[in-house]
Amino acid sequence: MSALSYARGPSEVPLLDTTIGAALRGAAARWGGELALVSRHQDVRWTWAELDAEVDRVATGLLRLGVAKGDRVGIWAPNSAEWTLIQFATARIGAILVTINPAYRTSEIEYALNKVGCSVLVCAPRFKTSDYVQMLRDIGAAQVPLLRHTVTTGTAAHEGFITWRDLLAEPDGAALASAEAALSPDDAINIQFTSGTTGFPKGATLTHRNILNNGYFTAQTIALTHHDRICIPVPLYHCFGMVLGNLAALTTGAAMVYPGEAFDPLDALQAVEAEGCTALYGVPTMFIAMLNQPGLDGLDVSTLRTGIMAGSPCPVTVMRQVMDRLGMRAVTIGYGMTETSPLTTQTATDDPIDERVGTVGRVHPHAEAKIVGPHGETLPIGEQGEYCARGYAVMLGYWDDPAKTAEAIDGEGWMHSGDLATMDSAGYVRITGRIKDMIIRGGENIYPREIEEFLLTHPHIADAQVFGVADDKYGEEVCAWVIPRPDATLAADDIFAHCRGQIAHFKVPRHVRIVESFAMTVTGKAQKFEMRRVMEAELKRG
Numbered sequence: 001m002s003a004l005s006y007a008r009g010p011s012e013v014p015l016l017d018t019t020i021g022a023a024l025r026g027a028a029a030r031w032g033g034e035l036a037l038v039s040r041h042q043d044v045r046w047t048w049a050e051l052d053a054e055v056d057r058v059a060t061g062l063l064r065l066g067v068a069k070g071d072r073v074g075i076w077a078p079n080s081a082e083w084t085l086i087q088f089a090t091a092r093i094g095a096i097l098v099t100i101n102p103a104y105r106t107s108e109i110e111y112a113l114n115k116v117g118c119s120v121l122v123c124a125p126r127f128k129t130s131d132y133v134q135m136l137r138d139i140g141a142a143q144v145p146l147l148r149h150t151v152t153t154g155t156a157a158h159e160g161f162i163t164w165r166d167l168l169a170e171p172d173g174a175a176l177a178s179a180e181a182a183l184s185p186d187d188a189i190n191i192q193f194t195s196g197t198t199g200f201p202k203g204a205t206l207t208h209r210n211i212l213n214n215g216y217f218t219a220q221t222i223a224l225t226h227h228d229r230i231c232i233p234v235p236l237y238h239c240f241g242m243v244l245g246n247l248a249a250l251t252t253g254a255a256m257v258y259p260g261e262a263f264d265p266l267d268a269l270q271a272v273e274a275e276g277c278t279a280l281y282g283v284p285t286m287f288i289a290m291l292n293q294p295g296l297d298g299l300d301v302s303t304l305r306t307g308i309m310a311g312s313p314c315p316v317t318v319m320r321q322v323m324d325r326l327g328m329r330a331v332t333i334g335y336g337m338t339e340t341s342p343l344t345t346q347t348a349t350d351d352p353i354d355e356r357v358g359t360v361g362r363v364h365p366h367a368e369a370k371i372v373g374p375h376g377e378t379l380p381i382g383e384q385g386e387y388c389a390r391g392y393a394v395m396l397g398y399w400d401d402p403a404k405t406a407e408a409i410d411g412e413g414w415m416h417s418g419d420l421a422t423m424d425s426a427g428y429v430r431i432t433g434r435i436k437d438m439i440i441r442g443g444e445n446i447y448p449r450e451i452e453e454f455l456l457t458h459p460h461i462a463d464a465q466v467f468g469v470a471d472d473k474y475g476e477e478v479c480a481w482v483i484p485r486p487d488a489t490l491a492a493d494d495i496f497a498h499c500r501g502q503i504a505h506f507k508v509p510r511h512v513r514i515v516e517s518f519a520m521t522v523t524g525k526a527q528k529f530e531m532r533r534v535m536e537a538e539l540k541r542g
Contacts, residue, residue: 021093041260096188222332231268310342316357
């Protein structure tokens, strides 16, 4: 380490130089009879050989629909075996998988399909309150002119849609071999829409090399092998599920276990117990829900040893509870973004306890990280600035958006995250907030993460989100939304009393609301911009 906030990851272990489809063939050859996939809500249990054979059937079906290398194939569905088949089948023939948020509504799906020019869409008939089939009918073919075919998962038939059964085809070995021979690890293979708080989503475009290696090095960090089983309650449409889950399993032979279509804390814990899962993934809000699940102490989760907590900053108190109450002594925290495949830092299972619970670890293999100031200068160790990353994991760019790409990736290949961070002399990174989340109250810069960490030291608080709201006198004031622990009695006055004299007066929330839930994305990230909108409307009404 130098005196500057810059670090380079190890490079002794070489990058995987292969495609995802070839990696699946390798997994089937090496671990063919061992468990690969469990989708509990569908009663699906496949070995690696069976999964590989099913992927061939789907890939052949896509070829027969006219899908070619570089064509965009959308997947709009919750977690399921079909989702994973489409992920691997598109990679096998070189089609670009477009992962679409299951929460999207009519205008959003229309935008996504047209933005990247999807020729085929695979969708669930419905999910929760969303009737996907009806939404697509409401849009109409004329509004999505490049969309040639839509396939529905499940067994039901829908007029004008191809059924999953009709998609499946007897594997055509010659056609598959021809398609695979034309592929390169550097081909674009995945487009993921980033959930920006303003403007239209951007399509981060990722390659085989990007995401296969990120899954591989993540798996190496938590020491996954073919003896492990990963409980994956995080959504597959996001990098967390499809890369850190599915591709980490692919590169190590570990089994993928899906507890349900979407996250439910009891489903996840029961999946751990029933399947003997050794690893568990989630964002902090998911772990908080599992820790507060009634009956947790009656479930046997003793097989757990490791996992990943990522997606948003992790409160230290939650991390310690995960290690103690869930027995995940080797749990790690990962940090990254969709545009970097996603992880560029991760804690190690043998890091000192303070670093494991208080940082997002050190830079990943074959990656670089630095902390920069407002003019792009690399800052001294310990100073707060913007986190930037460079290396194999950085995306090709935003699909059909060179201007936005140039804003995000500078001329030297550094991806600018928009996150505030510090780096210490040992290379450990601490994420201290979002640049855009910063509250400016009467000239004081306030970082919500700091206040959230403090609020979580209150014994009756399960979770907290802090954000700024407009104020005539100070420009902005601090607002906190707080979820109490089950059966706890909590009032706003308790929050004020907890803060007074313990944190600077200007950091004490002016407005507090006790709530049952936060506005959230489907990946479990709090939508502070939506909470701010609701709160400001409430304050305006008096």
